[in-house]
Amino acid sequence: xxxxxxxxxxxxxxxxxxxxxxxxxxxxxxxxxxxxxxxxxxxxxxxxxxxxxxxxxxxxxxxxxxxxxxxxxxxxxxxxxxxxxxxxxxxxxxxxxxxxxxxxxxxxxxxxxxxxxxxxxxxxxxxxxxxxxxxxxxxxxxxxxxxxxxxxxxxxxxxxxxxxxxxxxxxxxxxxxxxxxxxxxxxxxxxxxxxxxxxxxxxxxxxxxxxxxxxxxxxxxxxxxxxxxxxxxxxxxxxxxxxxxxxxxxxxxxxxxxxxxxxxxxxxxxxxxxxxxxxxxxxxxxxxxxxxxxxxxxxxxxxxxxxxxxxxxxxxxxxxxxxxxxxxxxxxxxxxxxxxxxxxxxxxxxxxxxxxxxxxxxxxxxxxxxxxxxxxxxxxxxxxxxxxxxxxxxxxxxxxxxxxxxxxxxxxxxxxxxxxxxxxxxxxxxxxxxxxxxxxxxxxxxxxx
Amino acid sequence: xxxxxxxxxxxxxxxxxxxxxxxxxxxxxxxxxxxxxxxxxxxxxxxxxxxxxxxxxxxxxxxxxxxxxxxxxxxxxxxxxxxxxxxxxxxxxxxxxxxxxxxxxxxxxxxxxxxxxxxxxxxxxxxxxxxxxxxxxxxxxxxxxxxxxxxxxxxxxxxxxxxxxxxxxxxxxxxxxxxxxxxxxxxxxxxxxxxxxxxxxxxxxxx
Numbered sequence: 001x002x003x004x005x006x007x008x009x010x011x012x013x014x015x016x017x018x019x020x021x022x023x024x025x026x027x028x029x030x031x032x033x034x035x036x037x038x039x040x041x042x043x044x045x046x047x048x049x050x051x052x053x054x055x056x057x058x059x060x061x062x063x064x065x066x067x068x069x070x071x072x073x074x075x076x077x078x079x080x081x082x083x084x085x086x087x088x089x090x091x092x093x094x095x096x097x098x099x100x101x102x103x104x105x106x107x108x109x110x111x112x113x114x115x116x117x118x119x120x121x122x123x124x125x126x127x128x129x130x131x132x133x134x135x136x137x138x139x140x141x142x143x144x145x146x147x148x149x150x151x152x153x154x155x156x157x158x159x160x161x162x163x164x165x166x167x168x169x170x171x172x173x174x175x176x177x178x179x180x181x182x183x184x185x186x187x188x189x190x191x192x193x194x195x196x197x198x199x200x201x202x203x204x205x206x207x208x209x210x211x212x213x214x215x216x217x218x219x220x221x222x223x224x225x226x227x228x229x230x231x232x233x234x235x236x237x238x239x240x241x242x243x244x245x246x247x248x249x250x251x252x253x254x255x256x257x258x259x260x261x262x263x264x265x266x267x268x269x270x271x272x273x274x275x276x277x278x279x280x281x282x283x284x285x286x287x288x289x290x291x292x293x294x295x296x297x298x299x300x301x302x303x304x305x306x307x308x309x310x311x312x313x314x315x316x317x318x319x320x321x322x323x324x325x326x327x328x329x330x331x332x333x334x335x336x337x338x339x340x341x342x343x344x345x346x347x348x349x350x351x352x353x354x355x356x357x358x359x360x361x362x363x364x365x366x367x368x369x370x371x372x373x374x375x376x377x378x379x380x381x382x383x384x385x386x387x388x389x390x391x392x393x394x395x396x397x398x399x400x401x402x403x404x405x406x407x408x409x410x411x412x413x414x415x416x417x418x419x420x421x422x423x424x425x426x427x428x429x430x431x432x433x434x435x436x437x438x439x440x441x442x443x444x445x446x447x448x449x
Numbered sequence: 450x451x452x453x454x455x456x457x458x459x460x461x462x463x464x465x466x467x468x469x470x471x472x473x474x475x476x477x478x479x480x481x482x483x484x485x486x487x488x489x490x491x492x493x494x495x496x497x498x499x500x501x502x503x504x505x506x507x508x509x510x511x512x513x514x515x516x517x518x519x520x521x522x523x524x525x526x527x528x529x530x531x532x533x534x535x536x537x538x539x540x541x542x543x544x545x546x547x548x549x550x551x552x553x554x555x556x557x558x559x560x561x562x563x564x565x566x567x568x569x570x571x572x573x574x575x576x577x578x579x580x581x582x583x584x585x586x587x588x589x590x591x592x593x594x595x596x597x598x599x600x601x602x603x604x605x606x607x608x609x610x611x612x613x614x615x616x617x618x619x620x621x622x623x624x625x626x627x628x629x630x631x632x633x634x635x636x637x638x639x640x641x642x643x644x645x646x647x648x649x650x651x652x653x654x655x656x
Contacts, residue, residue, distance in 0.1 A: 079534065083617070086538040087563065092619050240616060386532075 055135025068252030098230025108148030
């Protein structure tokens with residue numbers, strides 16, 4: 001893609017050096033997006049209260065669903081635009097940009113309106129109770145009102161990356177996190193607007209980020225810029241964008257379904273507080289996972305290029321090195337969760353009951369984490385050597401296929417601990433699956449080299 | 450004006466487009482590039498042939514498989530040198546490179562789109578009647594091929610070519626508006642088709 005103009009270095013430079021150089025920007029972007037969650041939850045936990053944290057947690061499946069639709073357009077248009085730029089077909093790229101803006105507005109507004117109309121049944125389905133629904137609704141109404149901007153901001157960020165401006169996309173991401181943090185502080189701690197303040201902060205920072213992106217894309221000397229006459233939808237462009245974006249979208253929808261199952265299980269076998277506890281654990285887990293994803297993103301071009309060039313020893317080297325780094329990151333997460341869970345939880349809350357539940361959940365949830373790092377790397381490795389089938393099987397297994405049966409069965413026997421134990425249980429099976437897919441593949445690669 | 454001319458020939462599956470292209474190349478004394486030659490030409494990218502083969506015009510996924518894994522190999526979130534998109538780009542580079550070096554005839558591979566900015570380009574589309582194409586498939590495939598199987602094979606491959614072309618170019622495959630001349634090889638025969646293309650090429654491309 002546009003940002004990688006010198007593939008030769010991928011075939012010759014030292015693997016370790018390449019991996020680190022590609023990983024740093026990816027990690028920064030990943031960390032920034034996971035910090036967003038942590039900051040929001042921390043301000044709400046401390047500034048509003050532990051019930052508000054649970055109220056926020058039941059909105060996440062809905063937010064995920066919205067993000068899934070946003071990523072569908074973003075990924076689709078990003079891929080198509082980088083293809084057109086590669087062909088120097090600037091008119092089509094321009095048209096795609098315009099079309100994606102229209103599509104984002106359409107989907108964002110329709111999703112926003114539908115969810116607003118059915119807000120109560122939706123939140124109840126996702127695990128809201130009489131105690132938490134007030135918070136959830138207060139937060140979500142504002143977020144949904146700004147939903148089109150969320151889609152636009154995320155979508156254009158994908159396009160900026162695809163159009164060879166990964167740095168601008170990163171500035172937008174980091175800028176949004178910083179702005180959101182500042183506004184969260186202002187609205188929650190100073191103005192005491194409660195959970196509403198967090199929602200307003202989110203919407204304002206995304207609107208401003210979108211305005212900045214528009215400014216960047218209005219420069220007429222740029223290869224692609226926002227232009228009159230490109231906004232009318234074209235059937236075949238829309239179809240192409242949506243087909244490409246469909247698979248990442250489905251993955252996100254699946255993730256949303258799992259959160260729904262977990263939330264409902266926690267409510268059934270625990271309480272509202274347990275849902276809040278899960279959102280704390282989830283934030284920390286998400287940050288660790290995102291850091292591994294950063295390494296994965298860096299591995300992709302290196303492994304892919306060398307695989308294509310038949311340099312199997314380099315392919316294996318980058319695989320092992322990424323697995324090593326991935327394991328280091330998840331082991332660090334494991335150590336923090338097992339030996340100093342209190343310190344993590346204090347970021348979000350001082351509530352004694354919430355802390356106790358979160359501490360227990362966290363210690364169980366992270367049990368297998370040292371092994372999860374390599375599982376994630378293996379899944380991504382298959383994708384980078386052009387085997388998306390195995391890659392999808394890997395990510396679906398850990399987060400969906402193996403997890404759901406445990407989530408249904410274990411709580412019946414062990415109550416709330418059953419839910420916490422489902423996660424390490426599915427982790428361990430998916431690690432076994434990962435290695436049993438990887439080992440024959442490595443043998444094959446060794447034979448080829 | 451470009452130094453070299455190029456004739457791009459699109460064709461329905463088993464419409465004799467390749468035979469016509471070979472005759473044209475022969476009459477003009479230039480080389481014809483189809484899948485094999487292009488694959489070789491793409492090799493200065495350092496990639497092995499296998500990937501070009503897998504990403505070629507007739508290899509798109511369909512149905513449920515494409516829903517779940519269609520484009521995940523190239524999901525835009527990460528760079529992937531083995532994605533169909535990047536292989537298409539390498540192939541396009543090869544087409545442009547050949548066009549700069551010599552006069553030639555290209556078969557398929559969206560070459561008409563890739564070279565759209567050239568001013569010495571003739572775009573041709575070859576079709577044939579369904580009966581004729583079925584007969585050709587049966588003749589080439591030998592035993593075990595029935596006319597109904599042949600027909601579904603033809604439909605399948607045409608659909609794949611169309612989706613490949615439409616995806617990468619944003620145009621519609623086989624739409625007469627994309628081509629300078631569309632010929633029916635059943636009606637005209639290969640020789641006559643080739644003669645017409647050569648005559649038009651001489652007139653239009655300043656040969």
